[in-house]
Each structure stands twice: as C-alpha cells, then as structure tokens.
Amino acid sequence: MLVRINTAPRMQIDGQLAALAGERMSCCEFRYRRGAEIFGEGEEPEYVYQIISGAVRTYKLLPDGRRQINAFHLAGDMFGFENETTHRFTAEAIVETNVHLMRRTSILEAVRHGGAGTKDLIKFVTQNLQHAESHMLLLGRKTSLERVTAFLIEMDERLQHPDVMILPMNRRDIADYLGLTLETVSRALSILRDEGLLRFDGNTQRRLELVDRGALAKIDA
Amino acid sequence: MLVRINTAPRMQIDGQLAALAGERMSCCEFRYRRGAEIFGEGEEPEYVYQIISGAVRTYKLLPDGRRQINAFHLAGDMFGFENETTHRFTAEAIVETNVHLMRRTSILEAVRHGGAGTKDLIKFVTQNLQHAESHMLLLGRKTSLERVTAFLIEMDERLQHPDVMILPMNRRDIADYLGLTLETVSRALSILRDEGLLRFDGNTQRRLELVDRGALAKIDA
DNA sequence: AGGCGAAATTGATCAGGCTCAAATCCGGGA
DNA sequence: TCCCGGATTTGAGCCTGATCAATTTCGCCT
Structure with a gap:
C-alpha cells in the first residue's frame, strides 16, 4: 500500500x-x-x-x-x-x-x-520565489538542527498540523532538500526525539508526531 | 571617489x-x-x-x-x-x-x-525565481571553490565580460551571498590567483581580471 | 607624501557535518 | 509468518570550512 x-x-x-x-x-x-x-x-x-x-x-x-x-x-x-x-x-x-x-x-x-x-499566475510565481528566498537563508546560514527543524515545521504547516505527520519522502530526499547528508538528517531527528520534541510513531520511521511545536519553533532560528 | x-x-x-x-x-x-x-x-x-x-x-x-x-x-x-x-x-x-x-x-x-x-512583470518575477533556484543549488551542494568561481562567472557575465572587473561589494558581502565566511572567500580567490586563473589588478583587491575563463568555467561544476 | 582605520590576506587551530562502516529496522512478497 | 532488500540509525574518524588571531594592504584624508 x-x-x-x-x-x-x-x-x-x-x-x-x-x-x-x-x-x-x-x-x-x-x-x-x-x-x-x-x-x-x-x-x-x-x-x-x-x-x-x-x-x-x-x-x-x-x-x-x-x-x-x-x-x-x-x-x-x-x-x-x-x-x-x-x-x-x-x-x-x-x-x-x-x-x-x-x-x-x-x-x-x-x-x-x-x-x-x-494575477493568480503572478501570485503563483511570487509564492515560489518567496519560498526560494527563505530556503536560500536556510541553505546558506542555518545549522543542521535548524534545517531539519525548519523542514518539520514547514511540513507540519502544509499538512495542516496533523496529529501524526506521514512523510512521503525518504531521508535522502530530505537531505537533498536541506543541503545535508541523510546521516545528518537522521541524527538531527534522533536528537529531537531524545529531547522529547517529537515521537517516531509506532512502527514506521516516516510517521512523526510533533510533541512540542513551541520548542521546535524556538530551534528554527 | x-x-x-x-x-x-x-x-x-x-x-x-x-x-x-x-x-x-x-x-x-x-x-x-x-x-x-x-x-x-x-x-x-x-x-x-x-x-x-x-x-x-x-x-x-x-x-x-x-x-x-x-x-x-x-x-x-x-x-x-x-x-x-x-x-x-x-x-x-x-x-x-x-x-x-x-x-x-x-x-x-x-x-x-x-x-x-x-507579461514583462511575469518575466521579471520568473527570472528572479530562476536565479534563486540556481543559487539554491550553489548553497546546498557546491564547495567553497566552486561557489567563488560561480560568483566570478556570474559577475563577469552581468558586467559583459569586461577586461577588468570592478566589484562594488566587499569580501563579507560576497561571503554572505555564497554562504561562506569572508576568510574562505579570500582563500579561494588566492588559490585561483596562484593557479593563474585570475589576477588582482594593480593596487586594488576589488579589481579582478579573469585570465582563464575556460578554466574557471570548468571549476564551476 | 604620510598616516590612520578599514579591508583583505594569511596562518593556526577547531568543530560541524561528511564519509565510511556496521547494525538494526521495516515493508512487502513468498 | 518468515525472509529479504532497502531504508534508517548509529558509530568512528576525517576533512572542509569556521573561528580566532596576526599581518599586510589599501583607500582616503590631511
């Protein structure tokens, strides 16, 4: 499935x-x-x-x-x-x-x-540009932990704050989005889990539950 | 002046x-x-x-x-x-x-x-988006030497391949554009100079002469 | 021309994230 | 349910680029 x-x-x-x-x-x-x-x-x-x-x-x-x-x-x-x-x-x-x-x-x-x-086409292209601009800030200036946290917050918002976030992409995709390696992404997620900010839900690594969105927002500089 | x-x-x-x-x-x-x-x-x-x-x-x-x-x-x-x-x-x-x-x-x-x-407005925003997209590739995946080289090539093109390129921005600006520190930018420029790909023109560090554009293009992955 | 402050270079050391490697987990098919 | 291959985690060590620190160079003013 x-x-x-x-x-x-x-x-x-x-x-x-x-x-x-x-x-x-x-x-x-x-x-x-x-x-x-x-x-x-x-x-x-x-x-x-x-x-x-x-x-x-x-x-x-x-x-x-x-x-x-x-x-x-x-x-x-x-x-x-x-x-x-x-x-x-x-x-x-x-x-x-x-x-x-x-x-x-x-x-x-x-x-x-x-x-x-x-007007909607201009808006569409502008929104893409806006996303690209904030992503440049992430890629140029944020630490690995900040990048992964920013990714989680972005996905959480786009999925409208679900109880359990189901990520369609694997760790390599996330890494290539964030300008990191998949190992670094995995380590960052483990840190956030160990600190109690998120949970790996049940028996799948792609199901995440954001436990403390406030703390995550503070990490995302 | x-x-x-x-x-x-x-x-x-x-x-x-x-x-x-x-x-x-x-x-x-x-x-x-x-x-x-x-x-x-x-x-x-x-x-x-x-x-x-x-x-x-x-x-x-x-x-x-x-x-x-x-x-x-x-x-x-x-x-x-x-x-x-x-x-x-x-x-x-x-x-x-x-x-x-x-x-x-x-x-x-x-x-x-x-x-x-x-149409021109759409084109304008699209060009900005296009630049942002290639800059994300630079920030996410290129080495410091590749970044500095890409910067030089970009400026060279925008200034229409002048004999001597006069950069208005300082090393810190370049660094903050490329997601590096100013020291790393300076070191990369020194490497390119030592390898004979560019010259620091006369008595100003902001005047550069690209000696071997072909070799620079090859570095810019 | 001389001198001062900012900009840039260069050096030495450090550290965050990468690479290489191994172990573990998970999904899906037999 | 068991098993296999891919995905993920975790560990150890390394390397690129950052940080800290002098020097040197340059622009600009007198």
Missing part, C-alpha cells in the same frame, strides 16, 4: 487553478508510479501540473550527481509552469501520484488576452 | 521597465549613500526601483545576525517588486546609488487593467 497524503486538494489552490486556466483547460488526469519522472531538466514544457494526490520532488543535478531538491509538492499544489522554452529542473513522483494536466499554451494564451487568471 | 559600475542601463531591461510602467510612471529619481537602507524587511512596499548607477544588496537576517544576501543588483536592474503588503527582505546601497522610483500601485493597476507590461 502506497502512502497517500492529504487526498483532498486545498481549496485556495484549487481556486487558483480554476482562475488560471478555467475548467475546460484541465485536459486530463494522469498517474505516475513511485519514482517516475514527470519531466526532465532541459525538456520542452508542454503541461502545467496540479497534484490530485501523492507527492512530487523537483530538483537540479550537478554533472557529478550532487542533487539539490528545490521543493516538494503535495496534494493541491501546482508545479511545472515555465515562462521559457525549457524546464529548469526535473520533476519526479515520490509516491504514486495523480495529477491534473493543463496545456501550458492555454495559460500563456490566457495571459496574452489579459485573462482573469493573470 | 566612489566606485561606479556600468553606468549605462542595459537596454533590454530598460525596455522592460518602460513596458511595465510606461514613462509617465517613473515618478522620480533618488540617490542613496554608500550603506544606506533603501527599504527594510517587513516594511510596506511603496516603490519599485530601477538602478541608474551603483549597486544594491538585498538580504535576510536571522535573529542572531547571520545574514544571507539573496542577490546583487547592478545598473539597469529592477528590484523591490512585492505582490504582498510587506517587503520580504532588506535592500541597501553597496556604493552610492541612483535609482528610478515608480509607484508599486501603478504597476498593480497596470496588471489589473491587462496592461501591456503584464
């Missing part, structure tokens, strides 16, 4: 999609297996994607294989919009993932004609 | 500004002294800025003073656009800097009315 998180799309983002493209533009659904590539860096962008269920990672690679994950995309999130003629990074399904597709050209068309969704 | 770089605005960006706001929106010019704050994180955005001459750094701070510089802005560059009601970072003049101001509300107005500059 594959992990599914947050099956219901979040309303505000759903609204964003509708405003952006209109119902008729959402041409079809598509399903990706765990680990499947959705698009590759350098490819020509054909679609914009909205996640119905599942989770996606987008990343860049250096020639020798070092990987930096820009962002995780969860149910309800949009990704894959490009203004240029190539994708700037690769997107892969972390778990089995269902997406809505819409044609990129439809969106560009809507903008050209001063469509109602233009 | 203060350092001035690249006094003439680059045409394509000038065009961007014009398309975005129209001549009439460029309400006035303003001058900032070396080190002066242009706007602070959390402040309400009133203007969007285009640099006539000089250089600007934008950055975020952690509570204990750790600083991450998102970007350097040079002559011709625009900065300070916000979609939200607060600035997401601080902007300071690195050297004496002259800017064009235009009212943020004018731009939002233009977008609301489907103005011709809308």
